[in-house]
Amino acid sequence: MTKTNPGNYFEDFRLGQTLRHATPRTITAGDVALYTAFTGSRYAVTSSAPFAESLGLEGCPVDPLLVFHMVFGKSVPDISLNAVANLGYADGRFMQPVYTGDTVVSASEVIGLKENSNRKTGVVYVRTSGHNQRGEPVLSYVRWVMVRKRDEAAEVAAESVPQLPTAVPAASLSLPTALSLHGYDYTLAGSQHAFEDYEVGERIDHIDGMAIEEAEHAMATRLYQNTAKVHFNQFERARDPSGRRLVYGGVVISTARALAFNGLENAGLMLAINGGRHVNPYFAGGTIFAWSEVLEKVDLGSAGALRLRLVATKDRPCHDFPDKDADGKYPAEVILDFDCWAALPKRG
Amino acid sequence: MTKTNPGNYFEDFRLGQTLRHATPRTITAGDVALYTAFTGSRYAVTSSAPFAESLGLEGCPVDPLLVFHMVFGKSVPDISLNAVANLGYADGRFMQPVYTGDTVVSASEVIGLKENSNRKTGVVYVRTSGHNQRGEPVLSYVRWVMVRKRDEAAEVAAESVPQLPTAVPAASLSLPTALSLHGYDYTLAGSQHAFEDYEVGERIDHIDGMAIEEAEHAMATRLYQNTAKVHFNQFERARDPSGRRLVYGGVVISTARALAFNGLENAGLMLAINGGRHVNPYFAGGTIFAWSEVLEKVDLGSAGALRLRLVATKDRPCHDFPDKDADGKYPAEVILDFDCWAALPKRG
Amino acid sequence: MTKTNPGNYFEDFRLGQTLRHATPRTITAGDVALYTAFTGSRYAVTSSAPFAESLGLEGCPVDPLLVFHMVFGKSVPDISLNAVANLGYADGRFMQPVYTGDTVVSASEVIGLKENSNRKTGVVYVRTSGHNQRGEPVLSYVRWVMVRKRDEAAEVAAESVPQLPTAVPAASLSLPTALSLHGYDYTLAGSQHAFEDYEVGERIDHIDGMAIEEAEHAMATRLYQNTAKVHFNQFERARDPSGRRLVYGGVVISTARALAFNGLENAGLMLAINGGRHVNPYFAGGTIFAWSEVLEKVDLGSAGALRLRLVATKDRPCHDFPDKDADGKYPAEVILDFDCWAALPKRG
Secondary structure: OOOOOOOOOHHHOOOOOEEEOOOOEEOOHHHHHHHHHHHOOOOHHHHOHHHHHHOOOOOOEOOHHHHHHHHHHHHHHHHOOOEEEEEEEEEEEEOOOOEOOOEEEEEEEEEEEEEOOOOOEEEEEEEEEEEOOOOOEEEEEEEEEEEEOOOOOOOOOOOEOOOOOOOOOHHHOOOOOOOOOOOOOHHHHOOOOOHHHOOOOOEEEOOOOEEOOHHHHHHHHHHOOOOOHHHOOHHHHOOOOOOOOOOOHHHHHHHHHHHOOOOOOOOOEEEEEEEEEOOOOOOOOOEEEEEEEEEEEEEOOOOEEEEEEEEEEEOOOOOOOOOOOOOOOOOOOEEEEEEEEEEEOOOO | OOOOOOOOOHHHOOOOOEEEOOOOEEOOHHHHHHHHHHHOOOOHHHHOHHHHHHOOOOOOEOOHHHHHHHHHHHHHHHHOOOEEEEEEEEEEEEOOOOEOOOEEEEEEEEEEEEEOOOOOEEEEEEEEEEEOOOOOEEEEEEEEEEEEOOOOOOOOOOOEOOOOOOOOOHHHOOOOOOOOOOOOOHHHHOOOOOHHHOOOOOEEEOOOOEEOOHHHHHHHHHHOOOOOHHHOOHHHHOOOOOOOOOOOHHHHHHHHHHHOOOOOOOOOEEEEEEEEEOOOOOOOOOEEEEEEEEEEEEEOOOOEEEEEEEEEEEOOOOOOOOOOOOOOOOOOOEEEEEEEEEEEOOOO | OOOOOOOOOHHHOOOOOEEEOOOOEEOOHHHHHHHHHHHOOOOHHHHOHHHHHHOOOOOOEOOHHHHHHHHHHHHHHHHOOOEEEEEEEEEEEEOOOOEOOOEEEEEEEEEEEEEOOOOOEEEEEEEEEEEOOOOOEEEEEEEEEEEEOOOOOOOOOOOEOOOOOOOOOHHHOOOOOOOOOOOOOHHHHOOOOOHHHOOOOOEEEOOOOEEOOHHHHHHHHHHOOOOOHHHOOHHHHOOOOOOOOOOOHHHHHHHHHHHOOOOOOOOOEEEEEEEEEOOOOOOOOOEEEEEEEEEEEEEOOOOEEEEEEEEEEEOOOOOOOOOOOOOOOOOOOEEEEEEEEEEEOOOO
């Protein structure tokens, strides 16, 4: 009888099952500083308390992606310890800002199960949510992972595949209460481009490149208390054909998002994650580049929202917007295809 | 007349001498976040302020091992700058929690001296203690180090070797005042196993492996303001047969302790360090594994305490509990043999 | 019409032009902890709140060099994105302490312009200043950089080269208001040497060596939100003869300054930067050593001030004080020649 956590296998999950994840996490100014050191993020709203307060916020909100990583990390021991692959995200909504000193606690509900025809694995769909210390929801998203079965012969519970939206509908986006962008200082934010200046279909090459070292992704992933072995256990990874630790996909998302400052300086507040796929693995040492495409625009009243596709590559500048082909196949250099909503100030 | 610190040599120490160490240290949320990034530690009591407060604490206590490293680091310039080897620890007691914002100051008393027969070195025994900004003791431990003599011919003061306990007696363990584990949330802590579920003699393989990079151990050791040259001066280390910087032993202890979460999730509060030996050197890049053995159990009333042996290896999984042989000789892969007391909640 | 920042070219600058830089920055305990992890700095005044308060300060001041890096980093996108070389610093004055929770905002005024005879580049002189959230100046310094022209044929505005002081005059040095060194605890600070114990012309070899890894300088430079591509874009740097990312010169300054603790323990409060030149490039992996020379002494009343030259080398210990030759040419191992004022307690 081992006391260590073997993780759940496919046949252990039940539709409707709820898992409260361990290790609630108080997010501090230390976590935020580390996030800046890992990414180089320069959005004014998450860098300057007076700037954030000028927008009606209580102080710098914790970067929504840092909140995502904290909530996601806690779900790993229960959901994806025996995962073969993290297949995708959908319907991710940031309901309200998290501030330093807040504590997030993470839970998941099993909303879909589908055994694979080989009977060795199955796909588990979970809705994971983060709540703050007042029990208020701060984040909710769906992810689906391919999980091994412990026993190939095991019978599997009723199957069901959830209907998932392609994107979070604009009506479901939550702007922080009291957000006011009237006095927005475009110069301090780094760009004069307002919501009105972006057009659907517009593409932006973010130009800059950022290399990530083993120490950097490992420290980030430990900070998020994500325990997936592939990121840390070099001894075991030496037997993998790559011979390398795999970088947590969230590190790629955050790096690309920080690079996207160059061209999207006023889009610091992410509102939703519509989807995301890690289409090729990324290993430390490669230089990450990124480009964005404006997919949709919606006026939310006190702010505008852009639906942005964020594509990241490794060792491949993005001046020609490397993309999937007509068959949906990605070049080997493309590592991320991410889709989110972000708030921007309107000119007037 | 140099102004730089040459450190003390064996003949400079006197029995009963007290050394107040430089650089008192205010421990902040930044230090705590870095400690999480270095180790991946997931104990709920040090991760979540509301969880800690539900146990009667003022907030998250600073991980006792982080306090240890901070106190230890300050003693290096006075005690072990001319050390050949750090031989051991004993009788380490954590007297009360340290919270972020507290300042620890470190001092040592020389409690033993023994010249080696070659007259080139001698063993110095010190009791090092840390006090907070109110002058209250937070930590006290004994360590002994082999220190070079400046002058082989120098006469040496009266010799004396202190009697040291094998383990801190249960009666000397300090639970935090006001600690109450009645409402302990085992699910949020990550395991249903209470004090009663562990048996003396039980061994736990902590399964997970963690590689540490040069940047990681160097940043940690700088954070602790530990100045031992072997950790930092690569130019000088290039002349060592290893050609490598040596990793501060405390980094190995903290990594192993974080790995031990998997199987000892409710043992987040370390109460005492009974002993510890770095039985083989560890260099960056190796993957650390760990296993534990329950050596003793004692009921402290409001909590239980387990005496735990924590063994760490490099590039060697611990399913078969690699250990010293009948002659007390360790396999080359074993790098740490550590002995501590930790508090656990009782079931009822 | 790109939305990304192309940076300013030489012909874009105008004498008297003022540039408000993006991303005001709230400096937190997290930033301070990271600075300690990057440098190993041990000055008591920046490590211990009670120590700092005993000197009349409000708490630990943020290390002046960390303030410098934060202010400098913000100026990069506007001033030096198209720079060929960072040529020097002068007249840097720290006007008042910055405390954690303060927000610094950065701006630059163009105070000199001089086209090079090849017409491909020109030298831009800027006075960059940092102000806190109350609009009070905390730092002001001049730097000059060689910047590419976008168009070789472009006509250039009126040329002017500013007169710059060799050193900040003693009368311009600002001690923190309310600073009182009467109760200064030399033991806790790590040395008994007061202002009176240092002589003009005295040289100090700081002995210790510190290697810096790619992950360390990249994290530091991201933390400062310095965006110069040479520090991050490994893909592009692979085409450079070095094949390596260049380390931000500020990382070398901070490392050397932290090494200088050993021999200048009581000089923790930097008051001014008189000048600084990165005389050879430094790449990660090299071990940094440093030595200091006392250039001037001045009694400021409540404290003494030493003008200190700080020379750093790579992979070259400094026992023989490696220096420029009679022609002003530096050995390849010397990487930094820095000149600053620092406050010290007086004996009585």
